[in-house]
Amino acid sequence: xxxxxxxxxxxxxxxxxxxxxxxxxxxxxxxxxxxxxxxxxxxxxxxxxxxxxxxxxxxxxxxxxxxxxxxxxxxxxxxxxxxxxxxxxxxxxxxxxxxxxxxxxxxxxxxxxxxxxxxxxxxxxxxxxxxxxxxxxxxxxxxxxxxxxxxxxxxxxxxxxxxxxxxxxxxxxxxxxxxxxxxxxxxxxxxxxxxxxxxxxxxxxxxxxxxxxxxxxxxxxxxxxxxxxxxxxxxxxxxxxxxxxxxxxxxxxxxxxxxxxxxxxxxxxxxxxxxxxxxxxxxxxxxxxxxxxxxxxxxxxxxxxxxxxxxxxxxxxxxxxxxxxxxxxxxxxxxxxxxxxxxxxxxxxxxxxxxxxxxxxxxxxxxxxx
Amino acid sequence: xxxxxxxxxxxxxxxxxxxxxxxxxxxxxxxxxxxxxxxxxxxxxxxxxxxxxxxxxxxxxxxxxxxxxxxxxxxxxxxxxxxxxxxxxxxxxxxxxxxxxxxxxxxxxxxxxxxxxxxxxxxxxxxxxxxxxxxxxxxxxxxxxxxxxxxxxxxxxxxxxxxxxxxxxxxxxxxxxxxxxxxxxxxxxxxxxxxxxxxxxxxxxxxxxxxxxxxxxxxxxxxxxxxxxxxxxxxxxxxxxxxxxxxxxxxxxxxxxxxxxxxxxxxxxxxxxxxxxxxxxxxxxxxxxxxxxxxxxxxxxxxxxxxxxxxxxxxxxxxxxxxxxxxxxxxxxxxxxxxxxxxxxxxxxxxxxxxxxxxxxxxxxxxxxxxxxxxxxxxxxxxxxxxxxxxxxxxxxxxxxxxxxxxxxxxxxxxxxxxxxxxxxxxxxxxxxxxxxxxxxxxxxxxxxxxxxxxxxxxxxxxxxxxxxxxxxxxxxxxxxxxxx
Numbered sequence: 001x002x003x004x005x006x007x008x009x010x011x012x013x014x015x016x017x018x019x020x021x022x023x024x025x026x027x028x029x030x031x032x033x034x035x036x037x038x039x040x041x042x043x044x045x046x047x048x049x050x051x052x053x054x055x056x057x058x059x060x061x062x063x064x065x066x067x068x069x070x071x072x073x074x075x076x077x078x079x080x081x082x083x084x085x086x087x088x089x090x091x092x093x094x095x096x097x098x099x100x101x102x103x104x105x106x107x108x109x110x111x112x113x114x115x116x117x118x119x120x121x122x123x124x125x126x127x128x129x130x131x132x133x134x135x136x137x138x139x140x141x142x143x144x145x146x147x148x149x150x151x152x153x154x155x156x157x158x159x160x161x162x163x164x165x166x167x168x169x170x171x172x173x174x175x176x177x178x179x180x181x182x183x184x185x186x187x188x189x190x191x192x193x194x195x196x197x198x199x200x201x202x203x204x205x206x207x208x209x210x211x212x213x214x215x216x217x218x219x220x221x222x223x224x225x226x227x228x229x230x231x232x233x234x235x236x237x238x239x240x241x242x243x244x245x246x247x248x249x250x251x252x253x254x255x256x257x258x259x260x261x262x263x264x265x266x267x268x269x270x271x272x273x274x275x276x277x278x279x280x281x282x283x284x285x286x287x288x289x290x291x292x293x294x295x296x297x298x299x300x301x302x303x304x305x306x307x308x309x310x311x312x313x314x315x316x317x318x319x320x321x322x323x324x325x326x327x328x329x330x331x332x333x334x335x336x337x338x339x340x341x342x343x344x345x346x347x348x349x350x351x352x353x354x355x356x357x358x359x360x361x362x363x364x365x366x367x368x369x370x
Numbered sequence: 371x372x373x374x375x376x377x378x379x380x381x382x383x384x385x386x387x388x389x390x391x392x393x394x395x396x397x398x399x400x401x402x403x404x405x406x407x408x409x410x411x412x413x414x415x416x417x418x419x420x421x422x423x424x425x426x427x428x429x430x431x432x433x434x435x436x437x438x439x440x441x442x443x444x445x446x447x448x449x450x451x452x453x454x455x456x457x458x459x460x461x462x463x464x465x466x467x468x469x470x471x472x473x474x475x476x477x478x479x480x481x482x483x484x485x486x487x488x489x490x491x492x493x494x495x496x497x498x499x500x501x502x503x504x505x506x507x508x509x510x511x512x513x514x515x516x517x518x519x520x521x522x523x524x525x526x527x528x529x530x531x532x533x534x535x536x537x538x539x540x541x542x543x544x545x546x547x548x549x550x551x552x553x554x555x556x557x558x559x560x561x562x563x564x565x566x567x568x569x570x571x572x573x574x575x576x577x578x579x580x581x582x583x584x585x586x587x588x589x590x591x592x593x594x595x596x597x598x599x600x601x602x603x604x605x606x607x608x609x610x611x612x613x614x615x616x617x618x619x620x621x622x623x624x625x626x627x628x629x630x631x632x633x634x635x636x637x638x639x640x641x642x643x644x645x646x647x648x649x650x651x652x653x654x655x656x657x658x659x660x661x662x663x664x665x666x667x668x669x670x671x672x673x674x675x676x677x678x679x680x681x682x683x684x685x686x687x688x689x690x691x692x693x694x695x696x697x698x699x700x701x702x703x704x705x706x707x708x709x710x711x712x713x714x715x716x717x718x719x720x721x722x723x724x725x726x727x728x729x730x731x732x733x734x735x736x737x738x739x740x741x742x743x744x745x746x747x748x749x750x751x752x753x754x755x756x757x758x759x760x761x762x763x764x765x766x767x768x769x770x771x772x773x774x775x776x777x778x779x780x781x782x783x784x785x786x787x788x789x790x791x792x793x794x795x796x797x798x799x800x801x802x803x804x805x806x807x808x809x810x811x812x813x814x815x816x817x818x819x820x821x822x823x824x825x826x827x828x829x830x831x832x833x834x835x836x837x838x839x840x841x842x843x844x845x846x847x848x849x850x851x852x853x854x855x
Contacts, residue, residue, distance in 0.1 A: 227721060228722065229711055229720055232722055235700070236697050239697045240693070240700070242693045242694045243694050243696055243697045246654065247709040248676045248677035248680045248709060249677075250677070
């Protein structure tokens with residue numbers, strides 16, 4: 001446990017530094033009072049308005065913000081896991097966005113076209129999203145394993161293919177919702193209530209089953225990666241492909257499986273969005289959750305638990321961002337914080353190298369090239 | 371520690387790995403800085419800030435791993451960093467002439483226009499020496515210079531060293547090959563644990579005396595001549611006319627036929643890059659066979675996968691440890707599980723067995739004297755010798771029937787070498803067929819019961835222990851035996 005905490009230190013420092021930099025940015029453009037107030041409001045928007053709750057005893061003051069935070073966190077957990085799992089197998093999946101889009105559409109189709117009791121309908125819709133996301137990711141895996149196409153290139157391109165296919169054709173063409181009562185709706189038809197995630201706290205909060213699903217999936221992924229033979233082999237294949245191959249591990253197979261799982265997780269993020277909050281494919285994703293997944297995974301050290309904690313934290317900030325607007329501070333500050341934290345985490349290697357250099361004398365046994 | 375080196379002297383510096391030989395020389399070469407103490411050159415104290423200073427004062431170093439640009443010519447490599455210029459561009463003609471003059475002066479036969487990657491290892495080493503001399507080196511430090519050479523090439527190097535000494539240069543050999551040290555050096559300095567423990571005249575010493583000084587206890591290196599062990603069992607590997615095509619710059623196998631029996635150590639001798647790596651890869655399923663037949667532990671050799679090879683009972687200690695034997699970033703115990711990650715005691719069904727893994731690892735670390743014996747340490751935190759012990763422990767713990775070991779003792783110190791060698795002998799005694807592929811001919815000759823010599827992907831000689839002839843084997847290694855004019 002000690003080691004695990006130590007591994008988290010650079011990430012925590014990076015996030016703290018990002019928070020500080022953004023605070024200074026607000027303080028410089030407005031003043032320190034606004035900056036402090038904005039951060040306080042961001043916190044209230046994410047974890048609940050505790051002072052007013054304690055005054056009035058109105059549970060909704062807590063439940064509503066927490067529900068929003070949980071909804072955002074669920075999406076970030078799943079896309080973060082998606083990127084982290086691929087990374088563990090030595091693959092950089094930039095395609096979580098596209099995989100999420102196709103997954104969301106699949107969930108929307110199953111949710112709207114099928115009728116079944118909830119206990120069947122919801123798992124079926126999630127499964128459809130996972131399978132579609134996995135299939136989309138496997139295109140990139142196949143291109144890599146058989147044709148040697150780098151997955152960064154292919155997944156970026158497949159993002160565009162997915163968005164074009166879904167937003168520019170399916171959602172406005174074959175799957176477009178039939179206009180009812182004269183006014184047209186954007187996106188696909190609304191899903192049946194039997195496919196909608198139940199709200200866990202009733203109408204006072206949008207907290208729904210999606211959050212529970214995301215947490216459960218995170219736990220399963222962590223168990224798979226760290227406790228099973230297959231997870232071990234996947235990590236070995238990612239860290240040392242040649243040594244893994246010599247140890248009799250089918251590196252290609254493990255890579256393809258990891259990519260499929262990565263796509264499935266991104267697809268499930270799409271399902272959580274559609275079944276939990278949108279109830280349809282909305283014509284276009286409101287935010288680049290798939291790309292956020294890259295930041296979440298990297299800040300979370302590509303570890304399923306680390307990514308989950310990171311996603312929870314940024315889910316809170318994201319939900320609170322809207323409350324910052326009350327003070328005239330732009331709501332995109334949480335994204336700015338996330339971006340800066342990623343930047344600082346990426347700089348971690350530089351920090352470590354600098355620290356090492358100072359500590360170790362002589363610098364290294366490596367001999368400079370003549 | 372203190373050490374004096376006289377002008378025009380041939381000095382050898384010997385000691386186990388980690389005894390401080392390389393550190394000492396790196397201090398002299400300006401790569402490391404001494405915490406205390408001073409260096410006197412021609413009686414005057416000096417401080418080298420970097421190798422540049424050392425070179426300017428006439429100290430040159432030839433590293434074990436050459437620092438040459440393979441795609442440049444000999445002359446380009448020699449003048450690199452201080453090229454003669456004309457009109458702001460490199461004057462290649464002058465470089466060629468200068469380098470030719472240097473070669474002539476010191477009696478090297480090198481074509482300045484030849485590309486370095488077309489040269490043999492021995493010639494590349496000469497390029498390194500010429501490079502140092504061209505920069506005005508009066509003191510030449512050679513770090514493990516014969517590790518990669520054939521006996522003939524090594525002889526040649528010794529001749530060069532003696533020639534340099536005649537011309538008033540000082541040559542320092544760093545080595546742990548005692549026999550050659552005794553034959554080439556005049557004075558031998560022995561280091562142990564960062565201290566100079568003895569200085570002896572070569573003429574008055576012997577290999578066993580030196581080994582005792584190096585190791586410090588009555589724990590000497592190889593004791594005497596190995597007796598011949600005839601094979602004790604059936605054929606575990608028989609290969610006929612193996613052919614392999616390579617696309618990535620390696621050497622093809624052009625029809626290799628060999629046999630390994632249970633209970634014998636079969637050595638493969640050869641200069642680096644004559645098909646040894648490819649042979650090991652074929653036998654462990656890492657490289658597909660183009661043609662040829664063979665039987666490996668009772669089943670065909672064709673279409674072997676690494677997984678299948680392990681299943682049949684092949685263990686492999688590969689040459690490229692950090693790339694192929696261990697996974698950097700994983701712990702020692704995870705690396706111990708590698709290869710058997712799905713079997714007890716490392717797994718129970720689809721689940722990893724942490725407890726079984728920890729126990730087995732702890733036991734192996736103790737039995738193989740791995741230091742520090744910490745199963746949780748990242749494997750790259752161990753020294754090279756201890757990493758190798760982990761790899762050997764893992765591969766032998768799998769209870770193989772055929773053991774393919776490549777360069778198992780490269781870069782290891784004497785006691786680690788002795789441990790690896792005695793483990794291999796134990797495996798032989800247990801009835802394991804051992805295929806030992808090594809570039810170190812001395813190792814092959816001390817260990818093997820039978821030797822195949824590999825040259826350009828073909829077997830150019832087969833020898834059985836009573837009739838080992840080092841010179842003849844050396845000739846076959848260079849393809850100059852009978853029938854290979």
